[in-house]
Amino acid sequence: xxxxxxxxxxxxxxxxxxxxxxxxxxxxxxxxxxxxxxxxxxxxxxxxxxxxxxxxxxxxxxxxxxxxxxxxxxxxxxxxxxxxxxxxxxxxxxxxxxxxxxxxxxxxxxxxxxxxxxxxxxxxxxxxxxxxxxxxxxxxxxxxxxxxxxxxxxxxxxxxxxxxxxxxxxxxxxxxxxxxxxxxxxxxxxxxxxxxxxx
Numbered sequence: 001x002x003x004x005x006x007x008x009x010x011x012x013x014x015x016x017x018x019x020x021x022x023x024x025x026x027x028x029x030x031x032x033x034x035x036x037x038x039x040x041x042x043x044x045x046x047x048x049x050x051x052x053x054x055x056x057x058x059x060x061x062x063x064x065x066x067x068x069x070x071x072x073x074x075x076x077x078x079x080x081x082x083x084x085x086x087x088x089x090x091x092x093x094x095x096x097x098x099x100x101x102x103x104x105x106x107x108x109x110x111x112x113x114x115x116x117x118x119x120x121x122x123x124x125x126x127x128x129x130x131x132x133x134x135x136x137x138x139x140x141x142x143x144x145x146x147x148x149x150x151x152x153x154x155x156x157x158x159x160x161x162x163x164x165x166x167x168x169x170x171x172x173x174x175x176x177x178x179x180x181x182x183x184x185x186x187x188x189x190x191x192x193x194x195x196x197x198x199x
Contacts, residue, residue: 086146088124088174094157097185099178101154106172113174117162122176123153158184 093100103124105113113126130147134140156178164179 085149085151087152088150090152090154092154092157097180099156099158099160099180101176101178103152103174103176104172105150105169105174108169108172108174110169113169115165115167115176117160117165117178120156120159121153122156122178123151124174124176125149125151160184 089104091102093102101122105126105128107130108126108128112128113124116123116125127149128147130143130145132140132143132145132147159181160178161181165176167174167176169175
């Protein structure tokens, strides 16, 4: 048998078979081994619930962000889809009787925009062409204006009346006004006093 045919044997260390010079040394070694095993068992068992709790809290945070930001959170998480979709910027202003939502959509006409209200989620979709096209001999050096399909969903801060929604486009800004639901509107409650009663 040549030296090349021999494979090294795995090394196995066992504390049970180790011989001790004195009985006291053997007891100390065994106690140390048992205490190390107990510590590793405790750390392993405590590590699993900590990992699960940490995972659960991270998942709860992600769900909270998705509820607050709508599709923007899904896009950042990579769950929105593979198609190139850009999201216009938005402002939401809550007044006493209504909610005003403004979207930046320069160069987009009213005919190119679709607006839907599903439950409490306002969604706009459409497409925009920036007009930047190249022909032979032309090179685009900078292209920062988004083009193509756009989509943006925003949750309303309060319940709104789906039958009382208006929208208009002016100077590249889409303005959507949503009247609050009657249950959300503040009401003045009259106070009646009983005449002739006193303390």
